[in-house]
Amino acid sequence: MADLEYKVIVGLEIHVHLRTATKMFCGCELAYGQQANSRVCPVCLGLPGSLPVMNKKAFEYSVLAGLALNCEIAKFTKWDRKGYYYPDLPKNYQISQYDLPFSEHGYIEIPVGGGQVKKIRITRAHLEEDAGKNTHTSGNYSQVDLNRAGTPLLEIVTEPDMNSGTEVRAMAVELQRIVRYLGISVGDMQKGHMRFEPNINLVITKDGKEYKTPIAEIKNLNSFRALEGSVNYEVVRQLDEFERTGKVMVEGNKTTRGWDDAGRQTVLQREKEEASDYRYFPDPDLLPVVMTDEWLLEITERLCELPLKKQMRYVADYNLSEYDASVLTGERANAEFFERVVEAGAEPKRVCNLLTQMGLKVANARGCGLAELGLKENDVAKLAKMIEGGDINASAGDRIMQEMMTSEKGPVEIARELNLIQKSDAGELEVFVEAVLAENEKAVEDVRSGGKKSKAARGFLLGQVMQKTKGRANPKVVSEILNKKLN
Amino acid sequence: MQNKLLDMGIKELRDEIAAGRVKSVSAVEAVFESIENREALIGAYISTFKERAIAKARETDSKIAAGEKVGALAGVPIALKDNICSDFGATTCGSRILENFCSPYNAAVVEKLSAADAVIIGKTNLDEFAMGSSTENSGLKQTFNPWDTSRVPGGSSGGSAAAVAADMCFGALGSDTGGSIRQPASFCGVVGLKPTYGRVSRYGLVAYGSSLDQIGPITKTVTDAALMLSVIAGHDERDSTSVDESQAAVDDYFGGIDKAVDGLKIGMVTKFNEGADEGIRAAIEAAIEVYRKMGAEIVEIEMPYFDYSIAAYYMIATAEASSNLARYDGVHYGHRTAEPKDYIEVYSKSREEGFGKEVKRRIMLGTYALSSGYYDAYYLKALKVRNLIRGDFVKAFEKCDCIMMPVSPTTAFKVGEKTDDPLKMYLSDIYTIGVNLAGIPGVSVPCGFDEGGLPVGLQILGSAFGEAKLLRIARMYESQCQWGKKKATVI
Numbered sequence: 001m002a003d004l005e006y007k008v009i010v011g012l013e014i015h016v017h018l019r020t021a022t023k024m025f026c027g028c029e030l031a032y033g034q035q036a037n038s039r040v041c042p043v044c045l046g047l048p049g050s051l052p053v054m055n056k057k058a059f060e061y062s063v064l065a066g067l068a069l070n071c072e073i074a075k076f077t078k079w080d081r082k083g084y085y086y087p088d089l090p091k092n093y094q095i096s097q098y099d100l101p102f103s104e105h106g107y108i109e110i111p112v113g114g115g116q117v118k119k120i121r122i123t124r125a126h127l128e129e130d131a132g133k134n135t136h137t138s139g140n141y142s143q144v145d146l147n148r149a150g151t152p153l154l155e156i157v158t159e160p161d162m163n164s165g166t167e168v169r170a171m172a173v174e175l176q177r178i179v180r181y182l183g184i185s186v187g188d189m190q191k192g193h194m195r196f197e198p199n200i201n202l203v204i205t206k207d208g209k210e211y212k213t214p215i216a217e218i219k220n221l222n223s224f225r226a227l228e229g230s231v232n233y234e235v236v237r238q239l240d241e242f243e244r245t246g247k248v249m250v251e252g253n254k255t256t257r258g259w260d261d262a263g264r265q266t267v268l269q270r271e272k273e274e275a276s277d278y279r280y281f282p283d284p285d286l287l288p289v290v291m292t293d294e295w296l297l298e299i300t301e302r303l304c305e306l307p308l309k310k311q312m313r314y315v316a317d318y319n320l321s322e323y324d325a326s327v328l329t330g331e332r333a334n335a336e337f338f339e340r341v342v343e344a345g346a347e348p349k350r351v352c353n354l355l356t357q358m359g360l361k362v363a364n365a366r367g368c369g370l371a372e373l374g375l376k377e378n379d380v381a382k383l384a385k386m387i388e389g390g391d392i393n394a395s396a397g398d399r400i401m402q403e404m405m406t407s408e409k410g411p412v413e414i415a416r417e418l419n420l421i422q423k424s425d426a427g428e429l430e431v432f433v434e435a436v437l438a439e440n441e442k443a444v445e446d447v448r449s450g451g452k453k454s455k456a457a458r459g460f461l462l463g464q465v466m467q468k469t470k471g472r473a474n475p476k477v478v479s480e481i482l483n484k485k486l487n
Numbered sequence: 488m489q490n491k492l493l494d495m496g497i498k499e500l501r502d503e504i505a506a507g508r509v510k511s512v513s514a515v516e517a518v519f520e521s522i523e524n525r526e527a528l529i530g531a532y533i534s535t536f537k538e539r540a541i542a543k544a545r546e547t548d549s550k551i552a553a554g555e556k557v558g559a560l561a562g563v564p565i566a567l568k569d570n571i572c573s574d575f576g577a578t579t580c581g582s583r584i585l586e587n588f589c590s591p592y593n594a595a596v597v598e599k600l601s602a603a604d605a606v607i608i609g610k611t612n613l614d615e616f617a618m619g620s621s622t623e624n625s626g627l628k629q630t631f632n633p634w635d636t637s638r639v640p641g642g643s644s645g646g647s648a649a650a651v652a653a654d655m656c657f658g659a660l661g662s663d664t665g666g667s668i669r670q671p672a673s674f675c676g677v678v679g680l681k682p683t684y685g686r687v688s689r690y691g692l693v694a695y696g697s698s699l700d701q702i703g704p705i706t707k708t709v710t711d712a713a714l715m716l717s718v719i720a721g722h723d724e725r726d727s728t729s730v731d732e733s734q735a736a737v738d739d740y741f742g743g744i745d746k747a748v749d750g751l752k753i754g755m756v757t758k759f760n761e762g763a764d765e766g767i768r769a770a771i772e773a774a775i776e777v778y779r780k781m782g783a784e785i786v787e788i789e790m791p792y793f794d795y796s797i798a799a800y801y802m803i804a805t806a807e808a809s810s811n812l813a814r815y816d817g818v819h820y821g822h823r824t825a826e827p828k829d830y831i832e833v834y835s836k837s838r839e840e841g842f843g844k845e846v847k848r849r850i851m852l853g854t855y856a857l858s859s860g861y862y863d864a865y866y867l868k869a870l871k872v873r874n875l876i877r878g879d880f881v882k883a884f885e886k887c888d889c890i891m892m893p894v895s896p897t898t899a900f901k902v903g904e905k906t907d908d909p910l911k912m913y914l915s916d917i918y919t920i921g922v923n924l925a926g927i928p929g930v931s932v933p934c935g936f937d938e939g940g941l942p943v944g945l946q947i948l949g950s951a952f953g954e955a956k957l958l959r960i961a962r963m964y965e966s967q968c969q970w971g972k973k974k975a976t977v978i
Contacts, residue, residue: 042592046814048585048693049572049594051726081810083857085834092813142830144818279857281866284698284807287727 004243005205008235010168011160013197014175015153016185017130018061023150024129025052025095025286032191036145044150046090051285054079058152059289061184062102062127063299065154068178068306069122071106073296078288083279087144088132096155098280101126102289108158108178109308110170115315115322117308120171121159128153154185160199165231169224172196177307181332189222196221200234201249204242212249213238216257218266230259230266237266310335318348327356334360337370337377344381351384358398362405374405383411390474396420424474426481429465432473433481436464447486458482489978490517493654497563497711498741500657504562507551511544511562514657515606518564522609522655525977530630531640531650533569534576535609540564543606550604558603559718565600566659568647569610570617571702572691573597580693581613581625584815584822584841594691595726596660596702596719603718608656611646615843616812617667617695619643620912623902624845631902632674633975634941638899641671647705648675652975658706658715662692664699665800666894666919669931672705673894673944676933676975678965679705680712680958683951684926685730686737687716688723694811696804697728699923708971709932709962713740716954730952738955747963748956753778754788754887759918763893766937771893774934774945777967778891788883788890792875796921797913799876802856802869803924808846809853815841848909873924880925884950889960891947892918894931898941918946928954932961933970942970 023030026043042050066073080098106122132149136142156175162168176194179185186193201215216238218230234257241247256270305313307329314325329335334355341351359370366372380401387397392415403414415421423429437444446457465478492500492514503509519537526532547562567573570580572590579585593601600607614624622630622645630645632638633653640649644661648671651659661668663681672679680703687702694700704715717740723729753775760768775785817823817837824836842850856865883890895915905912922929927948934945945964949957965971 042590045819047572047590047592047820048578048580048588048814049570049590049689049691050592051690051728053725053727083810083813085813085816087818087830090814090819092816093810277859279810279854279859279862281806281810281857281862284696285694285727 004239006239007203008163008231009160009201009203010162010231011199012156012158012162012168012171013199014156014158014172015130015195016065016156016175016179016187017193018058018152018154018184019186020055020058020061020152022055024055024058024127024152025150028150030151031147034147036143037147039147040149044090045146046092052095052283054286054289055152059102059127060299061152061182062125062154063291063296064182064184064302065156065179066103066106066125067300067303068182069103069106069108069125069156071103071122071125073103073291074100075291076100076288077102077291079283079286080280081283082128084276086131087142088134088146088149090132090146090149094128094131095283095286096128097126102291108171108174110167110174111308111311111322111326112167112170115312117312118161118167120161123157123159125154125156128155165228165235168198168231169228172224172227174308177330181304181307189224192222194222196227198227198231200231200238202235202238202242204239211242211246213242214247214249215254216266217254218257218259219269221259226259226261229264233265304332307332307335314348318342318352320349320352324352324356327360328352331369333369333371334363340377341380341384344378346381346384347388350388351380353394354380354384354387354397354401358401362402375401379404379411386411386415390422390424390476391415392420392422393471393475396422420472422474423469423472424477426477429469429473429477430481432465432468433478433485436461436468437485440464444486458486489521489654492517493521495657496708497560497657497706498714501559501561501563504547505551505557511547511606512541514562515540515544515564515608518608518654518656521653525633525653525655528631528636528977529633529649529653529655530628531611531646531653531655532566532609533579533581533612533627533646536576536607539575540606540608547604547606558605559714560600560603560605563605563657564608565605566608566647566650566656567597567610568613568644568659568661570613570662570693570695571596571610571660572693573607573610576610578610578693579627580617581615581627582815582841582843582846583626584837586627586822588821590691592691595688595723597691599719599721600660605718609650611644611650611659613646614643614667615846616693616808617643617662617664617700618808618845618849620666620670620915621900621902621905622646622671623906624843626843629902632899633977634676635899635939635976637901638941639674639902641674641895641899643667643671644679644705645671645674648672648677648679651675651677651705651707653977654974658704658711660702660715660719661705662695662700662702663923664696664701664804665923666916668703668705669894669919669929669944669946670916672931673933673942673946674899676942676970676973677705677707678709678712678933678961678971679703679931679944680716680954681922681929682716682720682954683730683735683928684923685728685735686928686952686954687719688721688726688729690723690725694807696807696923697811698807699800699804701923709930709958709965710741710744712930713744713958713962716958717741720954735952740955740958743955744958744962745966746959747781748888748959751778751781751783751889751960751963752786752887753783754786754883754890756788756790756793756890756892759793759892762917763896764898764937766898766939767893767896767943770935770937770943771891771945774964775891777964781963781967786887788886790879790883790921792872792879793921795872796876796924797917799869799872800916800920800924801852801913802865803873805849805853806856806866806869807853809850809857812842812846812850817841845909876921877925880921880927880948880950889947889949889957891945894918894944894946898937898939898943922948927951928957930957930961932964934964934968935970940976
């Protein structure tokens with residue numbers, strides 16, 4: 001199989017839970033991990049006579065996502081009923097959007113390394129209500145929890161534009177960053193806020209001819225690891241299946257598979273795509289939604305700079321590495337904290353070092369953001385300037401910042417108290433240098449001989465001076481004095 | 488001789504009660520005495536709440552004694568069609584599948600009745616899920632016409648109409664999807680009003696055809712209907728299809744009821760009358776003559792698409808019903824089959840056992856109409872026809888204030904007469920269905936009797952949200968005639 005030339009084709013269907021206070025069509029609280037069936041009312045229970053009322057906020061959140069995904073927002077959209085029988089669906093129809101989704105024809109840009117981006121086309125995004133949850137316990141029955149029933153669910157469908165597991169993962173990560181930036185979803189994969197369903201197949205070139213393998217749809221993936229793993233597994237599995245059977249894609253031979261996380265493999269769920277007839281029709285209980293120019297403008301004004309754009313700007317304008325930029329832009333609040341420090345006049349690279357090292361380390365350990373560490377933007381900027389100006393060294397900077405998180409004092413005061421201000425006075429340092437040179441004749445000789453050991457000996461002498469000054473000497477100044485004395 | 492209190496209209500009774508001259512408790516007791524005497528013959532009620540009603544009546548009486556302000560229906564005994572949810576008693580929809588279903592919440596109209604201090608005395612029989620024209624499709628009991636107990640009361644609000652006609656309540660709520668208020672009102676010789684779609688909240692009305700269903704009053708007089716409408720009308724944020732009052736204000740339906748409409752123009756389609764039985768034709772013509780004498784002008788109008796209304800209706804209503812009734816599956820509430828083999832059988836057997844024949848027929852029709860490959864040819868086409876019918880009415884109302892026609896081609900028919908021929912039953916809805924498709928209001932007013940002594944109804948249709956004018960027009964006729972004063976033979 002190694003000699004087969006092939007291309008991986010993946011399209012994604014993504015479900016995102018919106019973080020509204022209440023459900024899509026009723027006033028029930030959206031809450032996770034509560035007692036089963038404690039967040040329900042006649043509407044989400046589908047009781048006789050109950051009627052849905054659209055959650056306007058959920059609709060606005062969706063439009064915001066549509067705008068961020070560069071979609072066209074429909075001026076007129078409606079609600080449709082999608083009929084199917086399942087115990088977790090109390091009305092036995094789901095309120096969804098069929099032929100007139102609120103947004104279509106967009107794209108998302110994902111990073112593909114080396115500062116490059118790739119556009120993944122978005123086919124459509126529509127809003128619907130989530131179903132409840134069935135639990136199959138032991139015994140001759142199952143249990144249904146309808147707390148989740150009616151949760152606003154944004155469904156995003158992409159074109160089959162991804163060509164590797166890495167790209168699929170990048171797409172998922174990017175989408176997660178976007179929904180979090182927009183504040184429209186918690187985006188917690190473990191809690192099922194985001195669920196992915198990749199459609200995967202291969203285009204294999206053999207003897208100058210192209211063969212498409214049957215599409216496999218992997219249901220309900222809720223981790224990046226599972227998502228990427230399932231794509232990678234499918235590539236191998238489909239290549240193997242093609243080699244063994246020569247099976248190619250035909251109408252109706254799409255299969256549905258699940259992901260076995262422990263075995264790290266996909267498993268067959270349904271052999272043949274059943275031609276389901278959902279008997280869609282416009283929901284007579286809900287009015288169509290007309291998007292006026294004013295309303296759209298109002299929503300558009302809530303857009304923010306998107307994470308990838310921000311990340312690329314940090315690389316271009318601040319000279320940060322792609323990695324650092326991606327770490328800083330991981331969460332919108334962190335990125336904005338970083339920007340405020342930079343605006344206070346500090347050098348971006350220094351600020352980045354302070355924040356991505358000590359800052360995020362502590363923040364992650366506490367499970368909070370940079371802005372919740374008790375740091376004032378002005379103080380962090382001052383601290384960065386102190387490092388920049390050689391008043392303190394980098395490791396002292398980390399120490400001072402840690403202190404700043406619990407202290408009312410500014411960085412200069414803390415540096416003084418902790419005796420961390422560097423000795424930069426050449427006259428004062430010369431005394432230390434001379435003492436070290438006198439004590440290490442052998443090393444001095446090695447440096448002067450200019451041989452192989454010269455560089456190491458110079459470093460050794462510098463280290464000795466630092467030790468003598470208890471680390472508070474400015475290494476740049478010491479280095480200059482050493483050079484002067486030794487050359 | 489029955490209790491004299493029962494001869495009162497709603498307004499009269501309410502004012503007597505509010506003035507402390509009549510006790511609400513006495514009115515409730517009179518009604519229950521009447522129920523006890525006649526229910527075995529009529530079968531109007533699926534459930535009654537005597538204790539609760541008397542307690543409510545006492546509450547109102549003591550409020551009045553204490554000089555507190557009371558509502559527009561203070562102490563008046565009112566019945567509910569049993570597809571309107573109440574948090575007391577069961578809400579069965581006349582179906583075995585919901586026979587023991589108790590709603591945990593009240594419909595919007597029940598809240599409004601309670602806020603007006605009405606006393607809800609019971610819930611009335613209906614064709615299962617409001618599907619039918621004779622109340623014979625009830626899965627729970629049979630209702631008979633108070634004018635001739637060998638005949639049907641009409642349907643689907645047959646229980647409500649029969650209860651009003653037999654003085655087993657002072658007024659009742661029904662629901663009208665294709666004529667289900669107006670047709671039984673005409674069969675039972677009482678007044679039935681279907682308001683404009685969106686005028687009354689559907690929250691808590693168990694859905695049959697969601698885009699057609701509307702709750703309305705069934706009463707002894709037009710004035711009473713106006714009073715009840717003024718209590719139940721209005722926007723409800725829980726029903727997205729209930730109309731914003733800034734777009735269509737709720738008028739004072741009751742206050743101006745006795746004011747005649749000057750220069751009244753009545754639209755008629757001559758051929759419509761020709762389709763009705765002789766006795767009905769004569770009664771309608773006599774009624775028109777009464778209007779003519781009051782100075783009304785008769786305008787011939789055209790309704791070219793009216794003939795297609797039955798076909799369009801039975802696509803749209805059944806399509807919506809097939810989806811609305813999907814929830815009755817034995818999983819969450821309602822009847823569940825005893826020993827299902829697997830979860831598929833929970834669905835199939837529970838539904839098979841719980842639904843009656845007509846409901847199954849309509850679910851199948853609707854499912855078919857919505858199926859992929861048929862949707863465009865059936866459902867979509869029906870929606871287009873619906874728009875054309877709507878257009879017919881809009882055009883007609885440019886030429887007239889109201890349209891008059893029969894309610895039904897026949898008076899009350901014999902029990903069992905049409906049960907074997909569903910198509911014949913469907914065709915009897917010809918005059919009432921267009922109104923629902925167009926969403927406009929319509930009222931049925933008693934206008935005499937046929938040669939067999941059975942009541943005939945005059946149907947008057949108004950333009951959307953024109954209930955105030957429509958009721959005034961109906962009242963003009965009522966004030967000239969005494970048909971409503973005649974008591975049903977059972978009394």
